[in-house]
Structure formats: structure tokens, C-alpha cells
Amino acid sequence: MKKVAFLFPGQGSQETGMTKAFYEKDEDVRTLVDQAEEILQVPIKKLMFEGPQEDLTKTEHAQPALLLSSLAALRVLEKEGIRPEMAAGHSLGEYSALVNAGALSAEDGLKLVQKRGQLMEKAYPAGKxxxxxxxxxxxxxxxxxxxxxxxxxxxxxxxxxxxxxxxxxxxxxxxxxxxxxxxxxxxxxxxxxxxxSGPFHSRLMEPASSELAAELNQINIKDADFPVYANVTAAPVQDQTEIRDLLVKQLYSPVRFSETISNMLEKDIDAFVEVGNGKVLSGLVRKVKRRAKTFSVQDPDSMNAFLEWYKEDS
The missing domain is CATH 3.30.70.250 (Malonyl-CoA ACP transacylase, ACP-binding)
Structure with a gap:
């Protein structure tokens, strides 16, 4: 069986039309997106499918939209029986990885990133x-x-x-x-x-960390089912207490993505699969290791391309 690592994109990968093709084709994705709209109490489906782009790009909308986009692609991958050996996310994408690993429920993940986006927006004056x-x-x-x-x-x-x-x-x-x-x-x-819209992953985000910690303390975080490489340490984590602590530190600490990919490559991964909108992380992986095999799964066509490779004889 081929060994794959899942990677989950962060803010900046959002674009109008994201996830629409999956929504139109897959009943489970439709249910997921419709339920997410009820949880978030914002018209997230319209923002994702139609925009306008400037509203979708607002941090408090972009974060849940990107998580939802990754969860939609995950639903389809899971139905195909595909499970990663390990996972990582870029900033916001770490929450997607933790939902994938069973440490967070999808509902809690959506609520958390919506709140995280709001806290990040108010942590430092807009435009400053x-x-x-x-x-x-x-x-x-x-x-x-x-x-x-x-x-x-x-x-x-x-x-x-x-x-x-x-x-x-x-x-x-x-x-x-x-x-x-x-x-x-x-x-x-x-x-x-x-x-x-702000100075993310700098010490100027520290004012938001105590409020995020309070939100995380109200959430049931479980031990992860498989290793998730943390942004703060570039090392695998599965313990629920450590996960909670690292998510708080992540707000004001650098994202050590290059080191994360180097560490994951040491585990003899056959391919990295970017799960969710865009191909930003796939490009970064190839700059860490030029010949690394990468896939982006963001719509039915890209899903089929990945599945064709995954299911062919090794």
C-alpha cells in the first residue's frame, strides 16, 4: 500500500468557486456544507461559490471556508478508503489536519477557526x-x-x-x-x-492567544489517530494536551513549513496530497525536494487523477 501524507492549505488559498464541483456531484459533501452553514450562521456556501472575493478573503470568512473546503475533499477521500500516514497544515490548515486525525470534530473545528479568525482580526488594529x-x-x-x-x-x-x-x-x-x-x-x-489584514504569526498576535486558549479549553480535544506535524515545532504530535498548547502558541509563532516537509520526507512518503483548495503547498514541497511526488485534490477531476495513481499497482 502506498504511503501518503496529507497537507492542508491555509489563508491565501481561498477563491470564488471553491468546492462547488464537489458539492454538485457528491451528496455527502452537500450535507457537510449545508450543516456547516447552520453551525457558522453565515452564508458560507454563497461566499465560497459566488463571492464576492473581497468578502470571502476576510479572515473570519476565509478560515472556515478553507477548513470546509478541505473537509469536503476529505469526505470523498475517506469514502475511497484512503487514510494518510501523517498530516500537516499551513497555519489555519493545522486545524484541518487535526480534524482529519480525529483530534477535533468537524463542528468544533469550524467553530474554532471562525472564532480564531475573529480574534486575529481584532488583535491588532486593521491596516496597522x-x-x-x-x-x-x-x-x-x-x-x-x-x-x-x-x-x-x-x-x-x-x-x-x-x-x-x-x-x-x-x-x-x-x-x-x-x-x-x-x-x-x-x-x-x-x-x-x-x-x-494583519501581522499574523508575529508577537503582535499574542493578545489573541489568551482568548483562543479559553476557547480551546471548552473544546473536547482527543489524542490524534496519527501524527500531525505541528507548525510551532515541525515535529509530530498526537497528545491532546500538547495539541492544545501548540495551537495557542501557533498564533504568534512562525510556521516552520520547510522543516516540517523535510522531517516528513524522512518517513519514506510516496506522495504528498494537498487536500483542499489550491496548489500552493504542492509548489512549496517541490522547492524543498524537487522530485517529490505531489497531488492536489480540490475537485472531482483532481481527485480522479490522484486515485488513478493511488490504485495502480505499485
Whole structure:
């Protein structure tokens, strides 16, 4: 039997029309999406299928929409009897991975990410924080550069180590603006400001962590059925207490995605399967290991392409 790892996308992978093809074709997906709309008390189906994109992109909508998109693809995979050896998610996607592993119920996962999105939006004044992707510069040079800016009173932190040559920084709007210029001076090929509403995965998110901890304490979290690689540690976790603690820290800690993929590759995985909308993570995996086999499962056609490979004789 082939060994696959499931990867779950995070914010930024949302787009109008997501999950619609599965919804139209699969009765279980229809039930899932319709129930989610009742749980969330927002017209999530219309936002996902029709937009407008600017409303779908709002953090409090994008997070449950992306989780729901991943859960829809999971429903179809589970009916085919496909279970991963391990899983990981990028930021928000970690919640999808934990639902997949049985640590969270789908209902609790949806409520949690909706609340998480709201907490992240209010943790820091809208428009006062920013993020940027730094291309072609090593982590130590980036860290020393942003340390200089932080010493001058602006907060700038490393938020995501996505893959070799791509690191995301997060902080105050002025701090990021200063960092863009300084990082280019220090050899970055490009520094691209990101279209986000806040300084995610930076210490500026710490005010939201206590409220998220309170929400998590009301949720029944179970031990995971299989290893889920945590963003904070890039290491596998299954213990419910550790899962709860890491989800709180994840809000203000960097996403160690490149290291996560390297650690998963050591387990002789035959393929990585991106479960949910988009192909962002598949691209990052191939930058960690160029010849790694990847699939994206986001609609019936991509599902069939994966199943054809999975079921062929090894």
C-alpha cells in the first residue's frame, strides 16, 4: 500500500468557486456544507461559490471556508478508503489536519477557526500591521536585518519559513516598509508585500492567544489517530494536551513549513496530497525536494487523477 501524507492549505488559498464541483456531484459533501452553514450562521456556501472575493478573503470568512473546503475533499477521500500516514497544515490548515486525525470534530473545528479568525482580526488594529514575502535571502541575514528594525521600536518577526529561498516576515506596517528596503539592500532578490489584514504569526498576535486558549479549553480535544506535524515545532504530535498548547502558541509563532516537509520526507512518503483548495503547498514541497511526488485534490477531476495513481499497482 502506498504511503501518503496529507497537507492542508491555509489563508491565501481561498477563491470564488471553491468546492462547488464537489458539492454538485457528491451528496455527502452537500450535507457537510449545508450543516456547516447552520453551525457558522453565515452564508458560507454563497461566499465560497459566488463571492464576492473581497468578502470571502476576510479572515473570519476565509478560515472556515478553507477548513470546509478541505473537509469536503476529505469526505470523498475517506469514502475511497484512503487514510494518510501523517498530516500537516499551513497555519489555519493545522486545524484541518487535526480534524482529519480525529483530534477535533468537524463542528468544533469550524467553530474554532471562525472564532480564531475573529480574534486575529481584532488583535491588532486593521491596516496597522502587514506581512511580506522575502525571496532569495538566507534566514540569518533576514533575522539580523529585522532585529535592527525592532531595536528602533518597530516590531518585525519571521512568520513563515515556507521553503528554501522563501521566508515571510510579519509586523507593524512601518516596520515592514522599512524591512522591504533594508532587505533589498542586503541582497534579497525580491520582497513582496502580502495582501493580508494583519501581522499574523508575529508577537503582535499574542493578545489573541489568551482568548483562543479559553476557547480551546471548552473544546473536547482527543489524542490524534496519527501524527500531525505541528507548525510551532515541525515535529509530530498526537497528545491532546500538547495539541492544545501548540495551537495557542501557533498564533504568534512562525510556521516552520520547510522543516516540517523535510522531517516528513524522512518517513519514506510516496506522495504528498494537498487536500483542499489550491496548489500552493504542492509548489512549496517541490522547492524543498524537487522530485517529490505531489497531488492536489480540490475537485472531482483532481481527485480522479490522484486515485488513478493511488490504485495502480505499485
Amino acid at each position: 500591521g502587514s506581512m511580506a514575502a522575502v525571496l532569495g535571502l538566507d534566514e540569518s541575514t533576514i533575522q539580523s536585518t529585522i532585529n535592527e528594525i525592532s531595536e528602533q521600536g518597530e516590531v518585525v518577526d519571521i512568520a513563515n519559513d515556507n521553503c528554501p529561498g522563501q521566508i515571510v516576515i510579519s509586523g507593524t506596517k512601518q516596520g515592514i516598509e522599512q524591512a522591504v528596503d533594508k532587505l533589498k539592500e542586503n541582497g534579497a532578490k525580491r520582497v513582496l508585500p502580502l495582501n493580508v
